[in-house]
Amino acid sequence: MSKNSLLKWLQEGNISIPGVLLSQYKEMNLNEHELVLILHVISYIEHGNEFPTPVELSSRMTISVAECTDMLRKLIQKGFIEIKDNYSADGIRYERYHLDPLWEKLIDQFLLSGKKEEALKIQQEETDLYTCFEREFGRPLSPFECETLALWMDDDHHDPHIIKAALRESVLSGKLNFRYIDRILFEWKKNGIKTIEQAKSYGKKFRQNQAQQRAKREDMPSQTTKSVPFYNWLEQ
Known part of the structure; x- marks a missing residue:
């Protein structure tokens, strides 16, 4: 390649486009020619x-001038390009192509795509939650139990990860039932427990306290042992 050819190549320059245009154009109902x-x-x-003409644009593409004209018209009709x-x-007075509508649609599509991904993530977390419960219970959940799980998430706004932590806590406590798990979630919400780390720390303290209560009960005379209640989540 000669220096003049290289210089001409460099003079062609580059164009700047958002990478998201390449990843989202299909979702925006644009085809490759468009x-x-x-x-x-x-x-x-x-x-x-x-304001390049259809002749100028088609000369760089594999479509005819008529096809290019029709495609430009459709892009304007669909609100991707404006003529101002x-x-x-x-x-x-002169006319020019205005691409702000394209960028606005691209922003909307990008935000919508993020919402879809978030919704799919939440859906997957909820599916995993049901699977986790069925695995621990060793059976399919009843309609009432499924409804309870849904209420925990939709009405009480418990994060699926927190519900899983409460399930784990009930397993560790040897009390695998929905009433016990519901009480754990109630206690955690009352005490501002919102993260897995906080739940683990709170559960650890609970079990330590439970062990201490059991030790005290065992050290007491038999006649007084009966009056000492067994400490558990349901009595909080």
Whole structure:
């Protein structure tokens, strides 16, 4: 390659586009020809030609002038491109392509995509939660138990991870039932327990306290032992 050819290549420059346009154009109902046409429009604008003609655009593509004209019309109809009037310093009116609608749609699609991913994540966490309960109980959950799980998440706003921690706590305590788990969740919410770390720490303290109460009960005379209640979550 000669120096002149290399210089010409460098003078072509680069175009700047958000990477999210490449990852989301399909979700925005754009096909590959429309995407490439938009990229050429961006390229022309960045090189100072704000209103390239269908002839100029089609010359860089594998479509005819008529196809390019039709595609531009559809992009305008779908709200991806606008044509706006501008005025030069000496008052001469001219038209230019305006791409703000494209970027606005791209932002909306990006935010929507994030919400969809979050919704799928929550759905997966909830599915894992049901599976975790059925594994620990060794059987399918009853309709009432499924409804209770849903209430914990939807009405009480317990995080699925916290519910799993309460399930684990009930297993460690040897009291695997929904009433016991519900009481644990109630106690944690009352005491501001919102993270797995806080739940583990609170559970550890509870079991230590339980062990101390049991030791005290065993050290007491038999006639007084009966009056000492067994400490558990349900009595909190």
